[in-house]
Amino acid sequence: MMKNETLHIVGLSGGKDSTATLLIAIDRLGKENVRAVFADTGNENPETYAYLEYLEQVLGISVVRLKPDFSEEITKKRLFIARDRRRGRDKRGDKIRWSNKAKRRALAVLQPTGNPFLDLCLLKGRFPTNRARFCTEWLKRDTFVEYVDSVIQQEGRPVVVVWQGIRRDESDKRKNAKKIERMARGYYNFRPIVDWTVEDVFRCIASHGLEPNPLYATLGRVGCAPCIYATKGDVRLLAASSPARIERVRDWEHLVGQASKKGFAAFFQGKELAGTKPGEVSNLVFWERHQIDGILHWAAKEGRFFAGDWEEDEENTESSGPRCGSEMGLCE
Numbered sequence: 634m635m636k637n638e639t640l641h642i643v644g645l646s647g648g649k650d651s652t653a654t655l656l657i658a659i660d661r662l663g664k665e666n667v668r669a670v671f672a673d674t675g676n677e678n679p680e681t682y683a684y685l686e687y688l689e690q691v692l693g694i695s696v697v698r699l700k701p702d703f704s705e706e707i708t709k710k711r712l713f714i715a716r717d718r719r720r721g722r723d724k725r726g727d728k729i730r731w732s733n734k735a736k737r738r739a740l741a742v743l744q745p746t747g748n749p750f751l752d753l754c755l756l757k758g759r760f761p762t763n764r765a766r767f768c769t770e771w772l773k774r775d776t777f778v779e780y781v782d783s784v785i786q787q788e789g790r791p792v793v794v795v796w797q798g799i800r801r802d803e804s805d806k807r808k809n810a811k812k813i814e815r816m817a818r819g820y821y822n823f824r825p826i827v828d829w830t831v832e833d834v835f836r837c838i839a840s841h842g843l844e845p846n847p848l849y850a851t852l853g854r855v856g857c858a859p860c861i862y863a864t865k866g867d868v869r870l871l872a873a874s875s876p877a878r879i880e881r882v883r884d885w886e887h888l889v890g891q892a893s894k895k896g897f898a899a900f901f902q903g904k905e906l907a908g909t910k911p912g913e914v915s916n917l918v919f920w921e922r923h924q925i926d927g928i929l930h931w932a933a934k935e936g937r938f939f940a941g942d943w944e945e946d947e948e949n950t951e952s953s954g955p956r957c958g959s960e961m962g963l964c965e
């Protein structure tokens with residue numbers, strides 16, 4: 634049935650910008666007319682889950698939590714691997730076809746686990762990198778867009794406005810971001826803080842009597858635990874504060890490696906990390922240096938993290954290196 638009201642959706646990441654955006658939306662429209670939506674990667678910091686609960690409690694709202702499910706894609710991938718009889722070699726001279734040994738190994742672990750981040754990496758047979766940042770796309774952007782689309786289809790709203798916590802001074806990529814943008818008939822993106830500074834954002838949160846996500850006091854940003862863009866300092870902090878997370882990365886690397894054709898995977902696969910690039914050293918040495926124990930060793934050594942250690946694809950003016958920065962403001 635067609636409803637007359639415009640639906641206002643705020644993409645919430647648990648970070649400062651989307652929180653300020655939510656506060657403005659509630660101020661202008663009333664909490665009953667605003668829907669806060671959070672896309673859960675399954676690899677969020679515990680502080681972020683707690684912060685969402687805090688916002689719900691103090692604002693008297695209920696946050697919609699989306700969790701992507703890759704079961705169908707995993708079933709298709711299993712069939713593809715099992716039936717793979719391709720011929721020929723890739724540009725590196727490796728056989729394209731999955732060997733019988735790799736098939737057996739992958740099929741033994743390629744099952745949905747219910748954790749979106751892990752399931753996506755199992756499906757891809759690798760972890761994301763800056764050049765292949767499929768985590769942001771599949772876990773945040775696509776999940777959110779599918780939700781908005783389903784709302785338009787199922788709730789029959791004539792107009793949907795998506796409020797995005799994006800600021801022009803965050804990065805070069807965002808410097809021309811518009812305040813309002815028509816995406817399709819009846820579907821608009823609205824960015825109320827597009828010309829704000831970071832100080833404006835924290836001021837807005839404080840003026841509402843709220844605290845920002847406590848991660849700003851430790852990591853300085855909000856994102857996955859860990860994020861593929863973790864700096865040396867982030868890795869050190871995680872190792873000291875949460876050995877269970879490090880253990881989980883170790884387990885995930887094993888599983889994803891088993892599900893891959895190569896038999897190896899590394900969470901921090903950024904090509905120029907840990908002092909080496911693929912092709913410069915043997916595969917075994919590359920994986921050993923880039924899997925979590927090699928990264929812990931690298932992170933423990935003196936020396937700064939340089940932004941160039943990542944295959945940087947965008948200039949950031951707010952932090953020392955690249956970061957998640959979904960173009961919809963769904964993660965920071």
Ligand code: SF4
Nearest residue numbers: 768856857860861957
């Ligand atoms: S870029 Fe980092 S914070 Fe963003 S989804 Fe990927 S791992 Fe998570």
